[in-house]
Amino acid sequence: MSDDVLLQAARVVKRFxxxxxALFRRSREQVHAVDGVDLEVRRGETxxxxxxxxxxxxxxxxxxxxxxxLTDGTVVFDGHDISTLSRQAxxxxxxxxxxxxxxxxxxxxxxxxxxSIIGDPFAIHRMAGGSTxxxxxxxxxxxxxxxxxxxxxxxxxxxxxxRQRIGxxxxxxxxxxxxxxxxxxxxxxxxxxxxxxxxxxxxxxxLDLTYLFIAHDLAVxxxxxxxxxxxxxxxxxxxxxAEELFDRPRHPYTAALLSAATDIDDEGPRxxxxxxxxxxxxxxxxxxxxxxxxxxxxxxxxATAEPPLESKxxxxxxxxxxxxxxxxxxxxxxxxxxxx
Amino acid sequence: xxxxxxxxxxFEARPVEDTRLIEAKGPWRLAWERLRRDRVAIVCFLVxxxxxxxxxxxxxxxxxxxxxxxxxxxxxxxxxxxxxxxPSWSHPFGTDSLGRDIxxxxxxxxxxxxLAGVVASTLAIIVGAVxxxxxGYIGGMTDSFLARxxxxxxxxxxxxxxxxxVSIVGPSLGIVIGVIAFFSWASVGRIVRGQxxxxxxxxxxxxxxxxxxxxxxxMFVDVFPNLIAPVLVYLTLxxxxxxxxxxTLSFLGLGVIPPTPTWGNMLAESxxxxxxxxxxVLFPAAALLITTLAFNLLGDSVRDAxxxxxxxxxxx
Numbered sequence: 001m002s003d004d005v006l007l008q009a010a011r012v013v014k015r016f017x018x019x020x021x022a023l024f025r026r027s028r029e030q031v032h033a034v035d036g037v038d039l040e041v042r043r044g045e046t047x048x049x050x051x052x053x054x055x056x057x058x059x060x061x062x063x064x065x066x067x068x069x070l071t072d073g074t075v076v077f078d079g080h081d082i083s084t085l086s087r088q089a090x091x092x093x094x095x096x097x098x099x100x101x102x103x104x105x106x107x108x109x110x111x112x113x114x115x116s117i118i119g120d121p122f123a124i125h126r127m128a129g130g131s132t133x134x135x136x137x138x139x140x141x142x143x144x145x146x147x148x149x150x151x152x153x154x155x156x157x158x159x160x161x162x163r164q165r166i167g168x169x170x171x172x173x174x175x176x177x178x179x180x181x182x183x184x185x186x187x188x189x190x191x192x193x194x195x196x197x198x199x200x201x202x203x204x205x206x207l208d209l210t211y212l213f214i215a216h217d218l219a220v221x222x223x224x225x226x227x228x229x230x231x232x233x234x235x236x237x238x239x240x241x242a243e244e245l246f247d248r249p250r251h252p253y254t255a256a257l258l259s260a261a262t263d264i265d266d267e268g269p270r271x272x273x274x275x276x277x278x279x280x281x282x283x284x285x286x287x288x289x290x291x292x293x294x295x296x297x298x299x300x301x302x303a304t305a306e307p308p309l310e311s312k313x314x315x316x317x318x319x320x321x322x323x324x325x326x327x328x329x330x331x332x333x334x335x336x337x338x339x340x
Numbered sequence: 341x342x343x344x345x346x347x348x349x350x351f352e353a354r355p356v357e358d359t360r361l362i363e364a365k366g367p368w369r370l371a372w373e374r375l376r377r378d379r380v381a382i383v384c385f386l387v388x389x390x391x392x393x394x395x396x397x398x399x400x401x402x403x404x405x406x407x408x409x410x411x412x413x414x415x416x417x418x419x420x421x422x423x424x425x426x427p428s429w430s431h432p433f434g435t436d437s438l439g440r441d442i443x444x445x446x447x448x449x450x451x452x453x454x455l456a457g458v459v460a461s462t463l464a465i466i467v468g469a470v471x472x473x474x475x476g477y478i479g480g481m482t483d484s485f486l487a488r489x490x491x492x493x494x495x496x497x498x499x500x501x502x503x504x505x506v507s508i509v510g511p512s513l514g515i516v517i518g519v520i521a522f523f524s525w526a527s528v529g530r531i532v533r534g535q536x537x538x539x540x541x542x543x544x545x546x547x548x549x550x551x552x553x554x555x556x557x558x559m560f561v562d563v564f565p566n567l568i569a570p571v572l573v574y575l576t577l578x579x580x581x582x583x584x585x586x587x588t589l590s591f592l593g594l595g596v597i598p599p600t601p602t603w604g605n606m607l608a609e610s611x612x613x614x615x616x617x618x619x620x621v622l623f624p625a626a627a628l629l630i631t632t633l634a635f636n637l638l639g640d641s642v643r644d645a646x647x648x649x650x651x652x653x654x655x656x
Contacts, residue, residue: 067550087554094552107543111565124553170547 012073035234048225098171104163108155121173161192240319250326381641395450407441434619445601457583460520468528476536493526576639580632
């Protein structure tokens with residue numbers, strides 16, 4: 001593993017048993033939430049992860065931070081394999097990787113004051129007590145653009161954007177190396193989204209942070225990410241530099257996803273690729289390529305052999321695609337229709 | 341006339357915001373303020389304080405009125421026909437079939453009722469909260485086992501169980517409190533378990549976990565503060581239920597042994613005389629009614645005050 005990789009995931013698998021009643025019934029059905037993901041997060045970059053609801057983005061994030069035990073695979077953080085560590089053994093790593101959550105209303109305990117919420121990381125790791133802690137908490141509040149005088153307020157006194165700032169301050173408290181942002185702006189108004197994204201951007205530069213940024217909003221991901229991974233049904237189907245991915249998507253799913261996004265800069269009508277059917281159930285994912293049931297380019301091979309995530313032959317860039325028959329530049333996808 | 345240009349002083353003269361005002365009112369403060377504005381709650385609270393005072397000062401009151409709770413007065417306390425005497429200056433609530441003063445017996449009975457009510461409900465709340473918290477938080481087999489145990493207890497015919505138990509070990513106040521607590525904790529446990537399960541799914545629990553917090557810390561620092569409000573409401577509603585429960589057991593002769601007065605056994609004794617001595621039934625029953633009513637209404641007010649949805653309605 002090269003030195004500039006902060007977090008490396010290899011063949012990470014997470015399955016959940018379907019509604020097991022602990023006493024009477026043990027179900028053998030499982031949701032394949034994350035099914036063999038290889039991913040690298042490099043120091044100082046922002047790696048975006050996009051995909052539809054239910055594709056396993058959030059589960060992947062929780063596997064990488066070991067909030068969930070892995071079903072299989074390894075996660076190496078900063079040179080240390082953390083994939084099988086116990087909760088107690090993980091504690092030192094918790095200092096170095098933090099999470100920002102999606103819902104600023106549910107991620108702050110309504111019965112506790114902001115000061116003690118942001119001070120929680122210090123309390124849990126028994127660092128900086130008393131007035132030192134208070135001072136540090138107030139510095140953090142200032143850092144994320146909150147009034148330090150509001151130290152004693154309860155979360156209910158803050159707006160959604162301010163609450164998300166509190167969440168950011170809590171994540172920053174221990175000066176982590178990696179911050180996993182699980183859809184940090186999807187619950188916020190558009191105007192507030194920009195503020196939070198700017199804040200995250202400024203903090204990254206000031207504090208030398210690495211972000212794993214999960215979102216379903218393509219515009220948001222494009223704006224913040226250096227590289228982007230596209231997920232479909234528990235798998236990474238395409239991974240490329242942000243601009244490369246938006247300019248030259250190779251996986252038909254990525255192409256369809258991008259075509260569905262609204263874009264103000266768009267000139268004139270453009271191709272809108274309409275996918276047939278629904279996302280198959282992750283309890284029983286399709287054989288071969290997961291996307292073949294809906295893919296306009298699917299052939300026989302796709303239903304039997306699973307394509308690996310790899311670079312195109314003769315392409316020096318880091319653009320990787322898991323597809324037998326990737327989209328060529330300028331190609332019109334069958335099943336596509338032109339929307340106004 | 342020339343207008344003075346705006347000066348720097350104009351800005352500096354603005355009063356500096358008093359930072360002490362920023363100290364936030366917590367949810368408890370807000371609930372307390374709402375409760376204080378609730379007249380029913382204030383009246384009920386005062387009634388309860390009065391009953392507690394009366395119970396605590398029962399020996400003083402006995403000295404004051406000059407009657408002992410168990411002193412029988414065959415000559416002055418009964419009519420020539422041997423029947424209870426009605427209310428008079430010397431016996432404000434009348435006398436009972438043995439010529440005892442009903443007023444002082446009602447006063448002394450308040451001690452038993454409050455003791456049984458408060459001790460039994462506190463026991464039930466503690467056991468129920470701990471069991472519910474663990475069951476809800478740990479989940480899995482532990483939860484299944486504890487939840488089914490609570491279901492079993494709630495489906496017990498508690499009166500039959502009480503009768504059976506007392507006939508084996510004999511009646512006493514300790515047994516009464518034990519029986520009440522045993523049959524009350526399960527409903528507390530159920531409520532706490534449900535709350536815990538719903539809180540466990542909140543992102544702030546996950547946030548605590550991602551910070552490296554242990555289970556014990558999460559249970560007591562993150563989950564528990566959210567349980568205090570429902571538990572407090574339940575406590576104020578459980579106390580009157582326990583008082584009635586104690587009265588029921590005593591009424592059936594399964595509770596506190598006579599001659600120690602309780603409202604329940606006084607009512608039981610009065611049954612043979614209600615046609616000739618209305619006061620014999622009325623005063624213990626009224627004491628029971630007023631006490632349970634005050635606790636119940638206060639409980640309702642506490643619930644209203646703590647309910648965050650009520651908060652929004654109030655502010656408009």
